[in-house]
């Protein structure tokens with residue numbers, strides 16, 4: 001998910017009392033109901049097939065794995081990376097909690113030998129996956145969703161458990177340092193059906209939680225406002241969490257680019273290896 005999205009602009013929406021009342025996803029478990037077709041519409045400008053291919057090429061370059069190697073994409077969402085990794089010749093498992101997004105992923109194709117999807121919670125991966133994968137990928141700020149920071153640590157521990165010794169974790173998402181350096185408190189863009197998406201963002205430095213309130217107007221149907229929360233991590237803290245689970249960070253990059261992570265990089269990509 002984009003912690004600091006900026007796409008095409010239109011007139012700016014403003015937050016109203018009615019929007020606040022309409023916020024459906026304000027429970028602690030916001031993530032359990034947020035990832036529906038409305039999520040796909042909200043972030044539509046970011047989902048670009050050419051960009052997906054570019055990201056998967058970079059993953060393949062970073063991982064340097066032979067054809068047939070086992071890769072776990074968790075959470076895989078609508079399968080945009082899992083599908084392309086399978087197409088490139090890897091044996092891919094995708095796990096996600098959202099039935100709606102898994103249905104989208106499966107609609108692009110599955111194959112018992114190459115591409116399998118499972119519904120599950122990333123805090124508790126299937127027991128039979130212990131030591132199974134050459135690589136685990138966690139992409140597009142799919143981390144920091146839980147109320148308790150210990151659950152984030154548990155997710156990293158699960159990734160480590162699923163890896164073979166010497167296996168690699170690729171983590172991509174928002175970098176707290178960079179998001180703070182160029183904080184975008186408001187942003188808005190228009191989707192292909194004419195919906196004006198407005199986001200208002202606030203950050204709590206004590207918990208490290210970024211709250212994003214989204215409103216929708218001008219589209220073909222009425223959509224209630226939504227809210228989601230992400231605990232942002234610095235590369236420092238995330239690499240400590242990884243180390244605690246036996247994963248050693250070997251590379252830290254500026255998003256998907258082949259250049260070192262900077263203080264102002266709003267996205268980071270960390271490559272860690274299981275000792």
Ligand SMILES: C[S@@+](CC[C@H](N)C(=O)[O-])C[C@H]1O[C@@H](n2cnc3c(N)ncnc32)[C@H](O)[C@@H]1O
Pocket residue numbers: 001031032035074075076077078079080081095096097098101120121122123138139140141142145
């Ligand atoms: C921002 S999306 C990214 C998905 C995918 N990695 C991508 O790049 O498109 C985050 C995903 O996390 C999934 N998710 C949220 N909470 C989860 C949980 N507890 N266990 C597994 N998946 C979860 C959502 O359903 C959603 O597909």
